[in-house]
Amino acid sequence: MINKAEGTGFGLSVAGHVALLVILSLNLMSVRKMPKLSEPMDVMLVDKAGLISAAPEMSQEPPQAAEAPEVAPEIVEAPPPEPTPAPPKPTPVPPKPAPSPVPAPKAKPTPPAPPTKAAPAKPAPPAPPKAKPKATSLGTDFLKGIPVQKSTGTASAPRVSAISPIAMNGLVSLIASQVKPCYTIPAGGAGVETIISRVxxxxxxxxxxxxxxxxxxxxxxxxxxxxxxRQMNEAAARALQRCAPYKLPADLYEGGWEDLIFTFRPTQISS
Amino acid sequence: MMQDVAVAASTSALSPIALFLQADIVVKSVMIGLLLASVWTWTIILSGSLSLSRALKASKGFESDFWKSEDIDKFYEGPGRQDIPAAKVFSAGVAEWRRSVRAGKPVDRDGTRARLANAMGAAAGAEIDRLSDRLNILATVGSVAPFVGLFGTVWGIMRSFTDIAASQNTSLGVVAPGIAEALFATALGLFAAIPAVIAYNRLLHRISKIEGQLHRFGDAIHMTLSRELERS
Known part of the structure; x- marks a missing residue:
């Protein structure tokens, strides 16, 4: 049935198919990494708290409070008292530690404060900003939620200060660059880009x-x-798991990247 | 936690082999069938185009040799015995001529002409049949492979929807691998079908070219021999 020409044709076609299969296998594997690099979404690692102890406890309350509109007043009130004490302290250490110690003491007092002052009508403006503009209005939100942690972290942790702020900044960007490729925003869902997950x-x-x-x-x-x-939180947690293990400088482990708090901000760069 | 593991596994498994290994038994058999069809298609394409171009070239060479030759009988004994389509047509004509025109017998000119034309037409037809033997496979693969692939895809998507229903989870990580694997069947179907269709049309065109050439050559021989008839 099979003549000589067909024999050579058969050999050639089998060889061609095998070669194509090998090329595709290799190619698809390398291509797989490409889409991650070209993620349209940006993850900003805003905060890194050094210490385990006080940080989680403090963090849990403010975020939950932030969800409810009633608590918003507190947020507004908090900033005014903060700025005044802040300037004096930053002078010794400009980069990071400076802002952190300041909010620490203030953070706790704030909750009691609102009841006494009976929450002025200001809250209305800050609440809507949360939903839309990320850079500015969420920043104030952050001042409320995150600095609390920073402060507690730095305050109760003498170890953190052992790492220089410059090294810390480098560490943060290093971790961020390792986590970023693994973070994918779940598709769909209107208004998803304003959800910030802290993990x-x-x-x-x-x-x-x-x-x-x-x-x-x-x-x-x-x-x-x-x-x-829930989806966004899962995505954030998954990103952290998927990118492990992390390659970070060993000398900065203790008090550095031993315990981390990530803030995932799905902001769209283009808009 | 389990979900995350599943997601990580699925993203690392996009190579064709992994897609095949993950697939359902039905989808697997569809993929194997399509792959075999593709291999067979390419076998036919390569061998067919090889033998066709060889036949075309050899026939042309044979024709020019024939017109250069002085003596038909001598040419018939020498190069006329080759396994070339044009040589087959030529030798069929000459054999019929020898059978019809024997020494010492009255020659039926019209009958001889008709028999010569029939013999050479039959030889040309046999050669064309031989060359186009496998073409029907190309046509079949070209038209059927996409449907087979589609069948695999539909089956695979049905299965992955069942999985989704079972796991109660609609995240893309659960849905995507099954659908990617199912679509791979369609990709294979198209992969087999597209070259088959292209090659079918191309080879058919070349075969009809050879056929025309053989018939023209047969007609030329027929004219030569019938001139011979009138002279004798």
Whole structure:
């Protein structure tokens, strides 16, 4: 049945198919990394708290409070007292530690304060900004939620100060660059980009995960995007798990990247 | 946690082999069938185009040799015995001529002409049949492979929807791998079908070219021999 020409044709076609299969296998594997690099979404690692102890406890309350509109007043009131004490202290250490110690003491007093002052009508303006503009209005939100942690972290942790702020900044951007490729925003869902997930991650000295990432709070949640909060949190936690183990400088482990709090901000660069 | 593991596994498994290994038994058999069809298609394409171009070239060479030759009988004994389509037509004509025109017998001119034309037409037809033997496979693969692939895809998507229903989870990480694997069947179907269709049309065109050439050559021989008839 099969003549000589068909024999050579058969050999050639089998060889061609095998070669194509090999090329595709290799190619698809390398291509797989490309889409991650060209992620349209940006993850900003806003905060890194050094210490385990006080940070989580403090964080849990403010974020939850932020969801409810009633608590908003507190946020507004908090800033005014802060700025005044802030300037004096930053002078010794400009980069990071400076802002952190300031909010610490103020953060706790704030909750009691609102009841006494009976919450002025200001809250209305700050609440809507949460939903839309990220850079500015969420920044104020952050001042409320995050500095609390920073402060507690730095205040109660003498170890953190052992790492220079410059090294800390480098560390933060290093971690961020390693996590970023793994973070994908779940598709769909209107208003998803305002949801900010705060995830705590504890690492071992070899860069692998010690305790599975736990979500410690959300910001920017409103009625519209409420259903997607869980999805966003899962995406953030998944990103952290997928990128492990992390390659980080070993000398900065203790008091540095041993215990981290990530803030995932799905902001769109283009808009 | 389990979800995350599943997601990580699925993203790392986009190579064709992994897609195949993950697939359902039905989808697997569809993929194997399509792959075999593709291999067979390419076998036919390569061998067919090889033998066709060889036949075309050899026939042309044979024709020019024939017109250069002085003596038909001598040419018939020498190069006329080759396994070339044009040589087959030529030798069929000459054999019929020898059978019809024997020494010492009255020659039926019209009958001889008709028999010569029939013999050479039959030889040309046999050669064309031989060359176009496998073409029907190309036509079949070209028209059927996309449907087979589509069948695999539909089956795979049905299965992955069942999985989604079972796992109660609609995140893209659960849905995507099954659908990617199912679509791979359609990709294979098209992969087999597209070259088959192109090659079918191309080879058919070349075969009809050879056929025309053979018939023209047969007619030329027929004219030569019938001139011979009138002279004798």
């Amino acid at each position: 705590r991650l504890r690492l071992k000295a070899d860069g692998s995960i010690k305790v599975a990432p736990e979500v410690i709070g959300n910001l920017g949640v409103n009625g519209g995007n409420q259903p997607y909060v």
